Amino acid sequence: MTDVSELPNTAAGEEILAATDLHAFYGTSHILRGITLRVRRGETIALMGRNGMGKSTLIRTIMGLVPATSGRVTLAGIDATRMPTFARAKRGVAYVPEGRGIFGTLSVAENLAIAARPGPDGTTEWTIPRVLELFPRLAERRTNRGDQLSGGEQQMLAIARALLINPRLIILDEATEGLAPLIREEIWATIRLVRASGLAALIVDKSVRELAHVADRVVVLVKGEVVHEGPPATLLADPDLMHRHLGV
Amino acid sequence: MSLAGFLAQLLNGVQYGLLLFLIASGLTLIFGVMGIINLAHGSLFMVGAYVAFLVTRSVGSVWLALPVALLAGAAFGALLERGLFRHFYKRDHLDQVLLTFALILLFEEARSIFVGNDFYSVPVPTAFDFSVPITAGFSYSAYRFAVIGVCLALAVALFLWIERTRMGAIIRAAAEKPEMVDVIGIDARRVHMTVFAVGTALALTAGVLAAPLYSVYPGMGDGFLIISFVVVVIGGLGSISGAFWSALLIGLVDTLGKAYVPAVAGLAIYVLMAAVLLWRPTGLFGQRG
Numbered sequence: 001m002t003d004v005s006e007l008p009n010t011a012a013g014e015e016i017l018a019a020t021d022l023h024a025f026y027g028t029s030h031i032l033r034g035i036t037l038r039v040r041r042g043e044t045i046a047l048m049g050r051n052g053m054g055k056s057t058l059i060r061t062i063m064g065l066v067p068a069t070s071g072r073v074t075l076a077g078i079d080a081t082r083m084p085t086f087a088r089a090k091r092g093v094a095y096v097p098e099g100r101g102i103f104g105t106l107s108v109a110e111n112l113a114i115a116a117r118p119g120p121d122g123t124t125e126w127t128i129p130r131v132l133e134l135f136p137r138l139a140e141r142r143t144n145r146g147d148q149l150s151g152g153e154q155q156m157l158a159i160a161r162a163l164l165i166n167p168r169l170i171i172l173d174e175a176t177e178g179l180a181p182l183i184r185e186e187i188w189a190t191i192r193l194v195r196a197s198g199l200a201a202l203i204v205d206k207s208v209r210e211l212a213h214v215a216d217r218v219v220v221l222v223k224g225e226v227v228h229e230g231p232p233a234t235l236l237a238d239p240d241l242m243h244r245h246l247g248v
Numbered sequence: 249m250s251l252a253g254f255l256a257q258l259l260n261g262v263q264y265g266l267l268l269f270l271i272a273s274g275l276t277l278i279f280g281v282m283g284i285i286n287l288a289h290g291s292l293f294m295v296g297a298y299v300a301f302l303v304t305r306s307v308g309s310v311w312l313a314l315p316v317a318l319l320a321g322a323a324f325g326a327l328l329e330r331g332l333f334r335h336f337y338k339r340d341h342l343d344q345v346l347l348t349f350a351l352i353l354l355f356e357e358a359r360s361i362f363v364g365n366d367f368y369s370v371p372v373p374t375a376f377d378f379s380v381p382i383t384a385g386f387s388y389s390a391y392r393f394a395v396i397g398v399c400l401a402l403a404v405a406l407f408l409w410i411e412r413t414r415m416g417a418i419i420r421a422a423a424e425k426p427e428m429v430d431v432i433g434i435d436a437r438r439v440h441m442t443v444f445a446v447g448t449a450l451a452l453t454a455g456v457l458a459a460p461l462y463s464v465y466p467g468m469g470d471g472f473l474i475i476s477f478v479v480v481v482i483g484g485l486g487s488i489s490g491a492f493w494s495a496l497l498i499g500l501v502d503t504l505g506k507a508y509v510p511a512v513a514g515l516a517i518y519v520l521m522a523a524v525l526l527w528r529p530t531g532l533f534g535q536r537g
Contacts, residue, residue, distance in 0.1 A: 065427060089433035101428045103421045110417040115432040165433050 014076065016041050016092065016168045016200055017062065022071035024061045031057045033224040034071070039169060044201045046215035046232065048208065050247055054224040055204045056098060059171050062202075063095050064088050076120070076168065092120040092168035096175055098204075100158040104147030108138055111146055111161055119166025125197075131160035134190065152183035159190060169200040176205055188214070208248050212236055220245050252386035257507045258500070263392045265499020266399035270454035271472055272479040272491045273406060274447025280423040280486025281443045282337055284344050288351035290473025292448050295355060296321065296455020297464045298363055301370050310373050310460060314398075317452035325448025326441045333444065334437065356466065365466050370459040395457045402450065403492060410488055419443060423486055475502070478517055482524045484534025494532060 017039040024032040031054050039045055047055050060066040062073055064085040073080045075091045083091070103111050112131065118124050132139040135156040141149060149157060155175060162170050172191070176184040188210055195201060195214060205211045212218060212232035220228040220235070222245055228235070235241060242248045275289045296317050303313035332351075336344050371377075372391045379387035410416040422429045422439045429436050454472075462468065479498050483490030498517050505513030524532060 063431065065431075084435070085427075085430035086433050086435045089431055095431050097428075097431070101425060101431065103424050103428065105420055105424050106417055110421075113414060114417050114421060114434065117433055161432060 014041055015039065015074070016076050017202070018072075018074040019058070019062060020072045020074070022058070022061055022073070023069045024057055024066050025069055026057060026066070031224050032061060032068075032071075035221070035224065035226055037219060037226070039200050039202055041168065042198045042200055043217065044195050044203065044215050046211045046218045047202055047204045047221065048211070048218060048235075048246055049221035050245070053221045055221055056173055057224075058221070059095065059173055059202070059204070062088075062171070063093065089165055089167075090117075090120065092166075094162035094165050094167035094170045096155075096158045096162045096170070096172045098174040098177065100154050102146045102149075102154050102157050102161065104145060106146055107143055108146065108149070108157060109142045111157055112138075112164060115161040116164040117166065120168065123166050126163040126166050128164065131163055134163075134193070135160055152179050152186065155179065155183075155187055156190070159187075159194075163194070163199075167199065169202065170194060171202045173204045174206065175203070176207060176210075184210075208242070208246055209236070252383065253507075255382065255386060256388060257504055259388055259392065259396075261500035261503035262496065263396050263399075263499070264503055265496040266396055266403070267454050267458055268472070268476055268479050268499055269403060269492050269495035270399055270450045270457075272476040272483070272495050273403075273488055274450045275476050276480045276483065276486055276488065276491045277419075277443055278447045279480070281419060281426075282333070282440055284333060284336065285341070285348070286333075286447075287345065287348035287473065288355065289348075289447070289451055289476070290469030290471075291352050291355035292321070292325075292451035292469070293455040293458070293472050294359065294464075294467075294469035295324075296452030297370075297459040297462075297468060298359060298455070299452060300456040300459035301368050301464045302363070304370050304459075310370060310456065311375075313456045313459075314453065317456045318449050321449035321452030322445040324452075325445040328448065329441045329444035334440065337440075352469075355469075359466065367463055367465045369463045372460040391460060395461070398453075398457060402453065406446075406450070407488065407492075415442065475517065478521050482521055482531055484531030487531065487533040490531055490533025 015038050017037070019035060019037045022032050022035045023030070035054070035058055037058070047058070049055050057066055061068050064080070064083060068081060075088060075093060078091065080088050080091060112128050116128055137153055138156055138160060141153060146154065146157065159172070159175065175191070176187050179187065184207070191201065191203070191214055203211060203215070212235060215232050218228070218230060218232050218235045219226055227245060228241060271289065271293050275286060278284055278286050278289070299317055299320070300310050300313040303316060304310045332347065336347055376391040376394050378390050380390050380393060381387040410419060418429065418434055418439055419442070422436055426436055429439065475498065479491055479495045482498065483492070483494030501520055502513065502517050505516040528534070
């Protein structure tokens, strides 16, 4: 019998996501132009760049929702370049898309129930009672339909649902967009909590400063290429870089 | 107009409507989840009727045809999805229509080769070949009551499956945001196969139940397909409960119309459809907006 903890692809510090020289097109426009991005276990990456620079396309290519025309995607050491989206999710990548992607015609309880599953190593750290504990507001609204929730509640539902697949990596695309300041703070608190639980995260957000504060590393995209990569402090200390690539 | 006659027509209308629901529910489910308008759905109904004919001819009872239609229908539906339909979801609507139209021709040709082009009547099962007395002067076919019972049982089962089970929730989720179903780790291809299997099984079952009532004949699926489309449109594309109430409405309007105002009955349901579409373009139970 093999002890699961001894398997090489679950070792601490291991890369749980490696995108290598990724290219992708949207119609005829070349959106991703050779992006290489690595996320190690427990690491939080801030993916930054102005609108239209390829952040969402990169995420969708990682998820298999946009086909990579060349390059490789590896998940915990396994080549996932040709894996269908559901198989990537089962290999531990959770994705909260821009616009949240919750099922509006399903109840809150159903939204959670259809997502809940053990993670790739058989872990069941995140269960429905536990996410409801994390978001008590969802517990109160269990029987409500998804489309009856407020924007903040929908975002909580989307994050709760993502956690329930017991991922190794959670990808958040514009999770605080369009929310009231108080709710945004609640979402950031959740992100910090998720980070503290040891889950790796890849985050896109317009609030550069908040994002830089939770990130271990910042990756900046310009026209489908990585133009800067480093610790958040370097970015925050370089007003020129912030202005040129992020417009801040 | 006698009260007994009216009651009989009322029951006929309910029975016809429930049979339409079995066909329309599969049609609306397949459209709702996969976005495919399956013109061959009426042919599947015809296949069910011929299954009833062949089973009755060789075994002597139509009842054995019911489990055959449910199980073989589900397997056949899954096979059709896996082999054909799956490759057409991302194609444009014209390709999809051509595929399902070609299937109609194939099913009709296969029927012609294997069974022939004659009309055949299918005997009502002997256990139900009597009339149930309702009032002193009025009795009603036990077989039609049985059809109503089977259809209602299937409707309730379908409703509970869609509304109360995990798989049902996944199917509703897939109809709303197909991409997100995959994102949460569910293989949407299996959802599609399941939906097709259930839709096909229901169409075949409707065909089995209909065979003793309407006989079996070439092209018998076409008329039922067109009326089922009216049901689906009035009920709201993709809505199971919409299809249920709409099927009952159409069954009653069509049956009572033919009985009492035969001159305009042929038109009645289409006028009704036009009126509903003008008043509520997404159907009676469709999502608005």
